[in-house]
Amino acid sequence: MPLLLRRIWHAAPIATVTLGVALAISVFFAVRLVAFWIYWADPAHRDQGIEGWMTPGYVAYSWDVPRAVTFDALDLPQRSGAPVTLADLAQARGVPVAALSADLRAAIAAHRGDGGAP
Amino acid sequence: MSESLFALVSDWGPVLIFASAYLSCLAVPIPTSLMMLSGGAFVASGDLLLWQVVAAALTGAILGDQTGYLIGRHGAAPLVAHVARSPKRRAALARARALVDRRGGVGVFFSTWLVAPLGPWVNFIAGTTGLSWRRFSVWDVLGETIWVSVYVGLGFGFASRIEAVADLLGNAVGLLAGLALAGAMALWIRGALQAREANRNGAG
Numbered sequence: 001m002p003l004l005l006r007r008i009w010h011a012a013p014i015a016t017v018t019l020g021v022a023l024a025i026s027v028f029f030a031v032r033l034v035a036f037w038i039y040w041a042d043p044a045h046r047d048q049g050i051e052g053w054m055t056p057g058y059v060a061y062s063w064d065v066p067r068a069v070t071f072d073a074l075d076l077p078q079r080s081g082a083p084v085t086l087a088d089l090a091q092a093r094g095v096p097v098a099a100l101s102a103d104l105r106a107a108i109a110a111h112r113g114d115g116g117a118p
Numbered sequence: 119m120s121e122s123l124f125a126l127v128s129d130w131g132p133v134l135i136f137a138s139a140y141l142s143c144l145a146v147p148i149p150t151s152l153m154m155l156s157g158g159a160f161v162a163s164g165d166l167l168l169w170q171v172v173a174a175a176l177t178g179a180i181l182g183d184q185t186g187y188l189i190g191r192h193g194a195a196p197l198v199a200h201v202a203r204s205p206k207r208r209a210a211l212a213r214a215r216a217l218v219d220r221r222g223g224v225g226v227f228f229s230t231w232l233v234a235p236l237g238p239w240v241n242f243i244a245g246t247t248g249l250s251w252r253r254f255s256v257w258d259v260l261g262e263t264i265w266v267s268v269y270v271g272l273g274f275g276f277a278s279r280i281e282a283v284a285d286l287l288g289n290a291v292g293l294l295a296g297l298a299l300a301g302a303m304a305l306w307i308r309g310a311l312q313a314r315e316a317n318r319n320g321a322g
Binding site: 007008010011012015016018019022023025026028029030032033036037039040045051052053054055057058060061062064067083084085087088 | 121122124125128129131159160162163164165166277278279282285286289290292293295296297299300303304306307310311313314
């Protein structure tokens, strides 16, 4: 094996180094791919929580409730074109994201309890 | 990391997607694929408009590729002239150009979507080696259309599991690009070994 390596090193040094780097990159991403695959295959990680980057519309979509439920829970007018994230909303109102998230969960639970959703 | 990126996309929408698509086609390391994924997810959630996300990503990517091609074509001209001083080298360059013009379109096509991290470099090379502009543009637009449709489509289709899709796809693309580069280097080494062998036989 070292002999082969020496032969290709003498024939094409730049390509040999690049090949080594490319293989290292491939292994790096392969390991990460497997790790993330295992992580996301775990049912405990499947449900997305309510997080700061999400918009009220996104929460409604991913929790499968009408948009009115999340927008009403946050006292927001339902308009399109200017989405706002929960993090921005929390900052503007001076409350933690967790408070908005709790309001949303309560509203979603109430909506589902009313039999409004299957 | 991907979460702050999702937040940026919902704040800035198509403008951000356009700018990042343009810059990433010029080898600026910006995760445009992730932005298109999240753009698709925010279309599904009713926050962004589909045509705006697609138009922004597509025009940004195509303009970025054109810029890279033009930089390769005009910026590298002195370098190419320098290399092609001797008649022997000029002949080799002419052969290389003929090969790129015949086969280069397919390379451009795949480098825009399947092995997207290699895209910017392929654009520079295509411009430098003189792939005809028309051929470059046709393959490029086809490839970018696939790139944008796949990512925005996946974001739209898997909107409620966007974090998982982003993690898996990002690493899968990195793996593919690494393997493609390794394959190209293997071809290069094989060529160099054959050339040495031929030299030795010729000399002996």
